Structure formats: C-alpha cells, structure tokens
Amino acid sequence: MQNAVVAVLALLIAVALPLADAQNAYAIPAFSRQCRTECSTCHTLFPELNEYGQAFLKNGYVYANKQAGEKAGEAATPSGKASPGQMQAGSKEKIKGLLLSGIPKWIPLSASVNQSLSYNDHAPDGDHWHFTTRDVVLQAGGSFLDQVGFYATGNIYVHDSSSSQNGPNRLDELFLVWRRILGAPVNIKFGKFEPKLSLWKKSDKVIANSFATSAFKVGNSPFSLQSTQDALEANAVVADRLFMAAGMVDQHGEIGKDAYGHLSYRIGGADFLGNEPEVDLEKESVWDYLSMTLAVYGYKGFNKDPFGSGNGNNFYRIGGDLDILYKRARLRFSCVSGEDSNSGFIFPKTERNPLVVATEAEYYFGSPAKVAGLFRYEYQNDGTGVVRRYIPAIAYIPLQNINLALSYMHEDQPQSINRQLLLDVTLSF
Amino acid sequence: MRKLLPAILILCLFSTAAQAGLTVVGKGDNMRFDPSAFPPAMKSAYEIMKVRCIKCHTLERTVVAITTGIAPISGQPFDRKATKAYGVKMLRKPDSNMNRQEIKVTVDLMNYLLDEAAR
Numbered sequence: 001m002q003n004a005v006v007a008v009l010a011l012l013i014a015v016a017l018p019l020a021d022a023q024n025a026y027a028i029p030a031f032s033r034q035c036r037t038e039c040s041t042c043h044t045l046f047p048e049l050n051e052y053g054q055a056f057l058k059n060g061y062v063y064a065n066k067q068a069g070e071k072a073g074e075a076a077t078p079s080g081k082a083s084p085g086q087m088q089a090g091s092k093e094k095i096k097g098l099l100l101s102g103i104p105k106w107i108p109l110s111a112s113v114n115q116s117l118s119y120n121d122h123a124p125d126g127d128h129w130h131f132t133t134r135d136v137v138l139q140a141g142g143s144f145l146d147q148v149g150f151y152a153t154g155n156i157y158v159h160d161s162s163s164s165q166n167g168p169n170r171l172d173e174l175f176l177v178w179r180r181i182l183g184a185p186v187n188i189k190f191g192k193f194e195p196k197l198s199l200w201k202k203s204d205k206v207i208a209n210s211f212a213t214s215a216f217k218v219g220n221s222p223f224s225l226q227s228t229q230d231a232l233e234a235n236a237v238v239a240d241r242l243f244m245a246a247g248m249v250d251q252h253g254e255i256g257k258d259a260y261g262h263l264s265y266r267i268g269g270a271d272f273l274g275n276e277p278e279v280d281l282e283k284e285s286v287w288d289y290l291s292m293t294l295a296v297y298g299y300k301g302f303n304k305d306p307f308g309s310g311n312g313n314n315f316y317r318i319g320g321d322l323d324i325l326y327k328r329a330r331l332r333f334s335c336v337s338g339e340d341s342n343s344g345f346i347f348p349k350t351e352r353n354p355l356v357v358a359t360e361a362e363y364y365f366g367s368p369a370k371v372a373g374l375f376r377y378e379y380q381n382d383g384t385g386v387v388r389r390y391i392p393a394i395a396y397i398p399l400q401n402i403n404l405a406l407s408y409m410h411e412d413q414p415q416s417i418n419r420q421l422l423l424d425v426t427l428s429f
Numbered sequence: 430m431r432k433l434l435p436a437i438l439i440l441c442l443f444s445t446a447a448q449a450g451l452t453v454v455g456k457g458d459n460m461r462f463d464p465s466a467f468p469p470a471m472k473s474a475y476e477i478m479k480v481r482c483i484k485c486h487t488l489e490r491t492v493v494a495i496t497t498g499i500a501p502i503s504g505q506p507f508d509r510k511a512t513k514a515y516g517v518k519m520l521r522k523p524d525s526n527m528n529r530q531e532i533k534v535t536v537d538l539m540n541y542l543l544d545e546a547a548r
Contacts, residue, residue, distance in 0.1 A: 369523060
C-alpha cells in the first residue's frame with residue numbers, strides 16, 4: 001500500500017512540476033471570464049480573497065465604484081478621442097455584452113474539482129490512506145447590467161454524503177443581490193447563502209480545512225456559521241470603511257425565528273469599496289502596508305427537534321474576527337461563543353456553552369505569489385470536552401486556478417490524539 | 430524605393446493607431462508602447478514597467494487605460510488620481526515585489542504617457 005502511495009505522490013509531483021514555470025497563466029472561472037481579468041485580481045492565492053475580492057463580494061459582484069448600468073466605453077477620456085483600434089481591445093468588447101439586455105456575454109459558469117490524498121491514523125474504517133475525488137462543484141456568478149448580482153454553487157458529485165450538510169446533487173448556494181436598492185447604498189440579498197457572520201466565507205482559505213469557528217457544531221444541532229440557509233439580508237458599506245449586514249433566516253417555514261447581524265470596520269489598506277488609502281510615495285511608513293479588519297457578529301436561532309419530540313434547541317452565537325495584513329504576512333484571529341438550550345434534543349434539557357477560538361499566521365512567497373506557508377491553532381470546547389488542533393500547512397499555486405495544499409493536523413481530543421496528513425488538489429475552470 | 434515601400438507597408442500593418450504623442454505597436458496581448466521617442470528618464474521607467482507589470486497582466490491593459498482614459502477592468506476613469514491609486518495598490522500588493530522608488534517612477538511614467546496621449 002505504501003508503495004502505491006509513494007507512486008501516487010510521485011505522479012502528483014510530476015504533474016505539478018512542469019506547471020511551476022508557467023508564465024502569464026490566466027484562470028477562467030465565471031467572474032474572471034465576465035470581468036476579463038485574471039484570478040489574482042481578487043485572489044492573492046486562489047481561493048483566498050484579497051481586499052479587492054472582498055470589495056467585489058461585498059458589492060454584489062460588481063466593481064464597487066461602478067454605478068449600475070455604467071458602461072466603460074462611455075466614460076470621459078482625457079483627450080476625448082480614444083482610437084478605435086485600442087477601444088476594440090478594451091471596453092468595446094464589454095459594451096457589446098452590456099447592451100444586449102443585460103445578459104452576460106459569457107455563459108457565467110465554472111466548475112471546481114477537488115481531489116485529495118489523506119492519511120488518518122484513527123480512520124474509522126481502519127484504512128489509513130485514502131485517495132479520493134472529494135467533490136465536483138458547478139458554480140455560476142456574475143451580474144446583470146451591474147444592477148443585480150447572482151451566485152450559485154451546486155454539488156455535481158460529493159464523495160462522502162455524510163460530510164456534506166446538503167448531501168450530493170444538491171444546491172449549496174443560490175442567491176440574488178439587488179444592488180444599491182432605489183439609489184440607496186443598500187444591497188438586498190435573497191436566496192440560499194451563508195448568512196454574513198464571520199469575516200471570511202468558508203472558501204476564503206488556501207487549505208481545505210475549515211476554520212473551527214466557522215465549522216463547529218454543538219450536539220445534534222445542524223447549525224454552523226458556514227451553513228448555507230434560506231435567508232433575506234440587507235447589507236451596506238457606510239463611509240467606505242464600515243460594513244453592516246442584518247438578516248433573517250427561514251427555519252422550517254418559521255421566518256423570523258432566526259436573525260443575525262454583522263459589523264466590520266477596516267483600519268488602513270483599501271476600503272470596502274476597493275479605494276486605495278492616501279499614501280505619500282516620498283516617505284516610508286509602516287502604516288502604508290498595514291491593514292486591520294475587525295468584525296463582530298451575532299446569531300440567534302432555533303432548531304426544531306428532528307426526532308419530533310418537541311424538545312427544540314434555542315441557541316445563540318456571538319463572535320469576533322480580526323484580520324491583519326502587513327506586506328506578505330497575514331494574521332487571522334477568530335473567536336465565537338454562545339449557548340445551546342438543548343442541542344441534544346433530549347429530555348431533560350442539557351444546556352451547553354460552546355467556546356471556539358482559531359488563529360492562523362500565513363506568509364506569501366514568490367512574485368507573483370505562488371506559495372503560502374501557514375500555521376493554524378484551534379481551540380474548540382463544545383460543552384462536552386476540549387479539542388485542540390495544530391495545523392502546519394503549505395499551499396502551492398502553480399497556476400492561478402490550481403491549488404495544491406499539503407497540511408498536517410495534530411488533533412488533541414479528550415480521549416485520543418488524531419494525526420491527519422492531507423494533500424489536497426483543487427482545480428477551477 | 431522599391432525595397433522601402435514594402436517595408437513601410439509591413440511596418441504599418443504592425444502598428445496601431447495611437448494618440449498624437451504616443452506610438453503603440455502590436456495588438457492584443459502584444460500591444461505595447463514604442464519608447465523610442467521617450468525622454469531618457471521615461472525610457473528607464475518604461476524598462477521597469479515592462480518587466481514588473483507583465484508579471485500579472487499584459488501591457489495591453491496599461492496601453493488601453495492610457496490611450497482611452499478608461500481602466501479596462503473597472504471601467505473607471507484613468508487619470509492622474511488613478512495612476513497614483515494604482516501605484517499605491519502595487520506598493521501594497523503583497524507579491525508585486527515593487528519598491529517605493531520603482532512605484533514612483535512608474536507613476537511618473539503613466540502621468541507622462543497620459544499627457545502625451547492628451548496632446
């Protein structure tokens with residue numbers, strides 16, 4: 001078996017090595033195609049978002065300063081006389097697509113494939129090594145005339161249905177964002193999506209392992225911060241650097257039982273609309289490179305008893321995130337606590353008070369960046385015991401749409417210590 | 430003259446129309462400025478631009494932005510305020526590998542090119 005693993009590893013390395021020197025690689029998923037730009041515009045290292053990717057996301061999949069319906073080619077030029085040849089190469093292509101009743105010029109579809117090779121010394125089935133095609137996900141995203149953004153992801157294939165809350169062949173996300181509704185700086189988001197709680201979406205990371213603060217669940221409750229839910233959300237960027245979101249979630253036809261709110265503020269760096277800060281190019285300052293984003297959020301909800309006994313679970317979560325970027329170094333800190341009145345759905349009720357903390361330090365190598373080294377520490381107390389995880393990892397992005405991540409997880413559980421090695425390959429096209 | 434005429438015709442084929450003070454050569458991904466008429470300081474700045482900027486995108490994007498006055502991806506006006514903002518963006522971009530001096534001369538170059546394009 002070990003020989004087979006070595007052979008697979010050698011094959012993966014052999015496939016990856018020729019990609020190492022690839023130049024001018026342009027990835028082509030849906031947003032990249034629609035906006036005619038490379039993946040690195042929004043991702044320093046795919047799929048982790050940079051400031052511009054975050055601004056694009058917050059503004060309903062439109063470049064933030066673009067007004068609804070604005071066409072690139074109609075903006076004033078300094079000379080007032082752009083040459084036809086150059087216009088053909090740039091904005092004229094956009095205009096044609098925009099003029100055609102808002103339908104994107106490119107079919108806004110892309111797909112991601114994730115495969116992994118893993119070693120788990122406490123594998124439940126006794127097989128320590130697994131080589132798995134974990135999932136194939138179809139994505140759609142873009143905007144109609146910059147007025148309505150849309151995004152959808154659906155699982156075409158999921159290897160282990162028990163690991164996916166939505167199961168295979170199910171829609172994971174599908175929502176519309178009505179941008180700047182009635183001229184106000186407010187976006188209305190409607191559909192199935194991750195309610196805006198944490199600073200980071202579940203895909204906003206370079207390794208496969210989710211942050212414990214987003215992924216943890218308490219007892220039999222299906223709720224986690226990164227669960228997608230049917231929801232209605234209003235969000236707005238206020239004074240360029242404050243982002244506010246509030247929404248309610250439909251839980252089994254009981255709209256209004258679940259509600260949430262989020263506030264985040266950025267100090268330094270580009271603001272939430274993607275505008276650069278004022279920097280004096282004549283003088284060096286630490287503040288020119290430093291960006292700090294702070295977030296607080298809360299969620300109050302209710303889980304119906306899936307067993308029908310009537311013993312539901314009232315719960316809440318309160319959390320905070322901090323994201324610091326300085327040149328090539330990034331530090332993320334996340335903390336969430338809460339209370340579940342009856343997450344076991346049993347009688348008599350057992351109250352639990354979860355507390356989960358995660359922190360990650362990351363450093364980018366290369367120009368353009370192709371490698372990130374990181375270390376993550378997680379502390380998870382769901383009310384029944386404490387789990388600590390130590391995760392060193394390295395991610396290599398040979399092309400802008402391919403991510404190879406090697407991570408090791410040392411998981412210190414109350415009854416045992418688990419060790420897991422994971423080589424994860426994600427391809428998006 | 431018989432040899433010169435075809436050469437001029439071929440040269441015309443590979444040159445695109447440009448602003449009064451700027452010469453643009455090539456098409457699509459190969460589009461770039463002809464720096465032969467630039468002042469010496471701008472020529473050396475162009476050497477930096479054509480090495481650093483193409484690490485992430487082609488020079489076509491810069492040429493289109495300068496000659497049309499519109500940033501082709503964002504659709505925003507590309508003026509002196511924008512050149513400074515793009516300079517700051519590249520200074521802060523974790524993997525641009527451009528130092529302050531390189532940023533400054535590149536911003537100066539883009540401003541010079543904008544002025545030439547407006548002539």
